[in-house]
Amino acid sequence: MVGFTGEPTELSLPVEPGCPNPTVGNARWGLPRWKIRLSSKQFCGSFRASYEQDFLGFSYGFRPSRSQHNALDALSVAITSKRVNWILDADIEGFFDAIDHGWLVKFLEHRIGDRRILRLIQKWLRAGVSEGGESSKTTVGAPQGSVISPLLSNVYLHYVFDLWIEW
Numbered sequence: 113m114v115g116f117t118g119e120p121t122e123l124s125l126p127v128e129p130g131c132p133n134p135t136v137g138n139a140r141w142g143l144p145r146w147k148i149r150l151s152s153k154q155f156c157g158s159f160r161a162s163y164e165q166d167f168l169g170f171s172y173g174f175r176p177s178r179s180q181h182n183a184l185d186a187l188s189v190a191i192t193s194k195r196v197n198w199i200l201d202a203d204i205e206g207f208f209d210a211i212d213h214g215w216l217v218k219f220l221e222h223r224i225g226d227r228r229i230l231r232l233i234q235k236w237l238r239a240g241v242s243e244g245g246e247s248s249k250t251t252v253g254a255p256q257g258s259v260i261s262p263l264l265s266n267v268y269l270h271y272v273f274d275l276w277i278e279w
Contacts, residue, residue: 153259155232160263162223167266168274174262200277208261209253211268213237219271236260 160176167175172183190196216237217230224230236258240249254261 155229156260156263159260163263163267163270166223167270168278170277171266171270171274173269174266202273208256208265211254211265212252215272216264216268219267222271233260233264237264 164176170186172178172180172186187199191199213234217234220230220233237254238250239255240247241255254264
């Protein structure tokens, strides 16, 4: 695996940084440097396979071979073939910006026993964003634009939301 020094990610957008976006608001997008992207991409495949077996069937966001269209198809089948008492559709505003690193690491510790891997993930989370030549560390949230962020977000939602819904 490529060595990682925890350098800030570069923010280079085709639009003005911090520009309002109808989907994510004023999100600060972190576009990882090549070291971060390469190491997280190498790691992501095996990490995804390990966690995919735990994710619940009704969770469709950022999962392989699952899309919003698959979710709508499943919903259509469910409401036409079974008695349904309630339907929950959630779009959590500012979710990527609000992920608590402490809780995420606790959730990851359920599955990952190697402290080196956990430290590497923490470095990815804390790498920060470089905007206009100024670096800022991140203490919460997952850097949007990172290869690993959607998977880490799914892990977080699995424990915080999906298991609660299933209960």
